[in-house]
Amino acid sequence: MRPSARWLVTIAGLALLAGGAIAAGRLALRGRTAAVRADNAAGDTACLSCHGEKGSFEQTAHRLTSRPATRDAIAGSFTQGANVLRTSNPSLHFRMDSTATGFFETAVTGRAPDTAMRSERIDFVTGSRKGQSYLYWHAGDQLYQLPVSYWTGVGWVNSPGYPDGTPYFERPIAPRCLECHASGFQAVTADPAVINRYRRTGVMLGITCETCHGAGRDHVGRERSLLHAVLPPAIVNPARLPRPRQLDGCALCHAGVAAPRTPAFSYVPGQPLERRVEWLARSDTGAIDVHGNQVALLERSRCFRSSLMTCATCHDVHRQQRDLVEFSGRCLSCHAAQSCGLFPRHGQSLVGRCVGCHMPALTSKTILSTSRGHDIRVQVRTHWIKVYPQFQLP
Numbered sequence: 114m115r116p117s118a119r120w121l122v123t124i125a126g127l128a129l130l131a132g133g134a135i136a137a138g139r140l141a142l143r144g145r146t147a148a149v150r151a152d153n154a155a156g157d158t159a160c161l162s163c164h165g166e167k168g169s170f171e172q173t174a175h176r177l178t179s180r181p182a183t184r185d186a187i188a189g190s191f192t193q194g195a196n197v198l199r200t201s202n203p204s205l206h207f208r209m210d211s212t213a214t215g216f217f218e219t220a221v222t223g224r225a226p227d228t229a230m231r232s233e234r235i236d237f238v239t240g241s242r243k244g245q246s247y248l249y250w251h252a253g254d255q256l257y258q259l260p261v262s263y264w265t266g267v268g269w270v271n272s273p274g275y276p277d278g279t280p281y282f283e284r285p286i287a288p289r290c291l292e293c294h295a296s297g298f299q300a301v302t303a304d305p306a307v308i309n310r311y312r313r314t315g316v317m318l319g320i321t322c323e324t325c326h327g328a329g330r331d332h333v334g335r336e337r338s339l340l341h342a343v344l345p346p347a348i349v350n351p352a353r354l355p356r357p358r359q360l361d362g363c364a365l366c367h368a369g370v371a372a373p374r375t376p377a378f379s380y381v382p383g384q385p386l387e388r389r390v391e392w393l394a395r396s397d398t399g400a401i402d403v404h405g406n407q408v409a410l411l412e413r414s415r416c417f418r419s420s421l422m423t424c425a426t427c428h429d430v431h432r433q434q435r436d437l438v439e440f441s442g443r444c445l446s447c448h449a450a451q452s453c454g455l456f457p458r459h460g461q462s463l464v465g466r467c468v469g470c471h472m473p474a475l476t477s478k479t480i481l482s483t484s485r486g487h488d489i490r491v492q493v494r495t496h497w498i499k500v501y502p503q504f505q506l507p
């Protein structure tokens with residue numbers, strides 16, 4: 114090799130190295146984030162002091178998905194007469210009471226005057242839209258689900274999956290349940306056989322900004338510092354992540370069951386979800402239930418496979434979205450109404466109605482509550498976008 118050629122190779126090598134260093138530097142410049150914990154959280158109030166335009170988040174199902182038990186948070190009625198749940202067992206009913214010391218569920222067994230009672234206080238409320246379940250502390254630091262839940266449009270019901278006619282207070286609340294419905298609970302792992310022990314301090318209820326954006330104290334410090342221009346943002350903006358990582362940020366809670374590899378609440382936004390959980394083999398046969406697995410259903414759709422669609426194509430999680438006409442408008446960012454097989458017959462009247470036929474609300478097979486011999490099932494919006502021939506216009 115002539116000396117000048119060798120120089121060229123060396124210079125090219127150095128340039129590559131420098132390029133690598135700049136890329137690595139960029140990564141470092143974005144700053145590190147961590148899973149949010151009580152000791153590194155900034156809290157929504159701090160975030161909103163600068164990002165006031167995201168204030169609508171505080172009224173969303175995410176934010177309200179777990180709350181302390183207050184009269185406002187509990188959807189069920191405590192009015193005499195409406196506060197009783199009868200069961201198929203004539204000698205068991207439940208009574209819900211609001212007292213000076215809190216809200217209680219009481220199982221009354223036997224016939225008057227020989228009745229026995231078990232009363233537990235409602236400590237936490239989960240859910241705000243279709244229904245609510247209630248949790249209680251027992252033996253100091255163990256968390257359990259209460260036997261009576263609430264379903265919108267029905268009222269008090271047996272908790273989903275509970276036997277009708279039996280007073281059952283023993284369903285433990287595992288960390289994974291809280292990971293999907295709250296921002297932080299610290300498990301006490303003194304005895305591995307007891308899966309539902311938690312510290313009662315440092316509990317962070319509801320899904321907060323930092324669940325999806327990572328712990329924000331460093332970011333807040335940066336933005337309040339005079340040196341902010343040279344400090345890393347130290348916060349995750351999902352829009353800047355590669356598509357699989359964007360989906361991971363939702364799949365943590367919207368892809369159903371998975372075997373954990375690390376403890377609950379350790380997922381760091383922006384990192385591969387496989388570090389936190391191992392996905393159980395997903396069958397490809399349509400067996401996936403519409404409840405709770407929007408990711409797997411969407412992944413099956415031709416829309417998803419043939420485009421760069423993510424959840425954010427349709428959802429803005431910072432506000433409540435209920436308008437199906439607005440959602441149907443999102444279809445038109447990729448499709449023309451003319452592409453619908455029904456267009457020749459129905460024309461423009463299809464516009465604004467795409468979702469009703471191609472993402473219909475279907476009955477969940479997994480959420481089931483039995484009350485006085487009747488099954489109560491819930492409807493969930495399927496995310497498998499396709500043709501459902503049974504959905505036609507007259």
Ligand code: HEC
Nearest residue numbers: 155156159160163322323326329333336337346348349350
């Ligand atoms: C003191 C004001 C302030 C506070 C408090 C604050 N931010 Fe920011 N944030 C900003 C500013 C300014 C930017 C734009 C920074 C830039 O473009 O370099 C920003 C950017 C962001 C971004 C986009 C980052 C990117 O790379 O695109 C996210 C996400 C974000 N903030 C979330 C949060 C969250 C979550 C909290 C609460 C933990 C929070 N912010 C608290 C001022 C603040």
Ligand code: HEC
Nearest residue numbers: 174175178240241242292293294320362363365366424428
């Ligand atoms: C930490 C767990 C968690 C993460 C992460 C999460 N979700 Fe959710 N999401 C939930 C839970 C729990 C509910 C149901 C809340 C309720 O009704 O109590 C929910 C509800 C929703 C709803 C229904 C809201 C409504 O008002 O009808 C949408 C839409 C949604 N999530 C989209 C997303 C998207 C998109 C992402 C990713 C950007 C995401 N979620 C990330 C747990 C999560």
Ligand code: HEC
Nearest residue numbers: 157160161164167170175320321322325350351352425430
């Ligand atoms: C359920 C997950 C989730 C929660 C909770 C959440 N965000 Fe976001 N946030 C996102 C996603 C996803 C994006 C990217 C949206 C996109 O792709 O357009 C985003 C983007 C942002 C951005 C970037 C600028 C913008 O407007 O797109 C800011 C700032 C931000 N969020 C602030 C907040 C604040 C403040 C809160 C709490 C009040 C919050 N977020 C709660 C998921 C979440």
Ligand code: HEC
Nearest residue numbers: 239240241242243244245246289290293366367369404405
């Ligand atoms: C893998 C995450 C995950 C786990 C684990 C989980 N949930 Fe959920 N849960 C969700 C999501 C997501 C929704 C809403 C979307 C849906 O139903 O598809 C939801 C819905 C609910 C609702 C109805 C909320 C409403 O406003 O309509 C209740 C109540 C609820 N869950 C309670 C629980 C309880 C109690 C546990 C634990 C014993 C639990 N969930 C375990 C993710 C989870």
Ligand code: HEC
Nearest residue numbers: 415416419420421422426443444447467468471498499500
């Ligand atoms: C990000 C772009 C994008 C969005 C948004 C989108 N789609 Fe699609 N969709 C596609 C692509 C690409 C295909 C595949 C077309 C092809 O292969 O010819 C497709 C295919 C379809 C199909 C055929 C499915 C099948 O199994 O044969 C239907 C029906 C459909 N889309 C309806 C909708 C509806 C309804 C909406 C709104 C709820 C929507 N799409 C939103 C890109 C999108």
Ligand code: HEC
Nearest residue numbers: 363367407408411423424426427434435440468492493494
């Ligand atoms: C093509 C548009 C589209 C995309 C993409 C999309 N969604 Fe949805 N999503 C909807 C529509 C429409 C609804 C129904 C809203 C309603 O009924 O109020 C919905 C409802 C939901 C609900 C509430 C379900 C229920 O019935 O309680 C959850 C949870 C949800 N989406 C999560 C997600 C997640 C997670 C992703 C990404 C994996 C995603 N969505 C992607 C259109 C979309």
Ligand code: HEC
Nearest residue numbers: 444448450452453454455463464466467470500504505506
């Ligand atoms: C009343 C129910 C209904 C409404 C509303 C509706 N569709 Fe359809 N769509 C259908 C049916 C049924 C087919 C299959 C028709 C056929 O093949 O004869 C279809 C076919 C399609 C296809 C073609 C799928 C393929 O085989 O390639 C696309 C794309 C599509 N629709 C998109 C849309 C969009 C976008 C909207 C909203 C502007 C919409 N549809 C509104 C019922 C509906």
